[in-house]
Amino acid sequence: MNKVAILVDGGFYRKVANKVMGPKSASERADELYSYCNRHLSYKNYGKKVHDELYRIFYYDCQPSDKVIYNPLTHETIDFLKLDSSKWAKDFFDSLSHKRKVALRFGELSxxxxxxxxxxxxxxxxxxxxxxxxxxxxxxxxxxVQQKGVDMRIGLDIATLSLKQQVDKIILIAGDSDFVPAAKLARREGIDFVLDPLGHKIKDSLALHIDGLTSADQKYKQGNW
Known part of the structure; x- marks a missing residue:
């Protein structure tokens, strides 16, 4: 049995899940993500059923923008904190924060x-x-709007988990971001590093530095999104 940390690029997951699985309420999306992560813990290895132990799910995202932005088409100002999408995001983060073994890491919006x-x-x-x-x-x-600090926090957590030998395996749910240095460090420390790009095609430069490529749902594996 491996002790597994699952790291989720939240902005990437929410975008793809909304397209592949369809729109859902904040609590339903949180339940979906939590269930999806836990499905990674059970799999077949050479025909034998394996059940790994969850160390923690790390979720990375940014809080909604609190800016008032001018719309050049309607000539109106929009308070983003009052939008339904901002309320949904806050409710989603709140639902996730109440789930067992889930840690939220927030970057900033530029x-x-x-x-x-x-x-x-x-x-x-x-x-x-x-x-x-x-x-x-x-x-x-x-x-x-660009995010600041999300990729950095993911990289730092990968390094910490690896150097402190807190886990045996790291599963990263993310797209084709530049996580090569962090993946290389984890593998040098003997960590099994697995990437779940939710069916997204990745660059060869990243494929060279991971131990596995998988998704926990057939809908994502089809890669039609």
Whole structure:
């Protein structure tokens, strides 16, 4: 039996789960994630059923933005803390925090990067002359803000878990982020490092430095998202 730590890139998980599994309430999404992580603990190894021990689930994300942002299309200001999506996120974090062996790690949002921009499809239509500026709608705009500190916290926890020999295996649920240095460190310390990209294709440079690639649900394994 291995002692296993499961690390979850929250922004990545929520985006993919919403697309693959469909929208859910905050508590339902929290239950879904908790169940999904625990499914990683039971698997077959050379035909034999294995049940690993959960050390802890580490969940990494950012709190919703508290900024008031100007919308260039409607000429209105939007208080993001009053949006339904912000309330959903807070309820989701609260539901997760009450589950056994779950630790939440929060980075920060880079307020200087927060704002609206024209999305890729609309930009292409403008360049091709298929759409005029005055024909833009709210659906043509995308709000974006960069996270700070999430990847760093994931890397630090991988290093700490590995150097202190607190676990035998680390399962990282994340996309194709640059976790190669952390993965290499974990493997040098004898840790079994497994990546779950939820069906997302990863770069060869990352595949070289992991011990396994898997997903705990067939819907993600299909990689159709």
């Amino acid at each position: 307020d200087g990067t927060a704002g609206y921009s024209i999305n890729r499809a609309a930009t292409k239509s403008l360049i091709n002359g298929k759409k005029k500026i005055e024909e833009l709608t709210q659906n043509d705009l995308a709000f974006s």
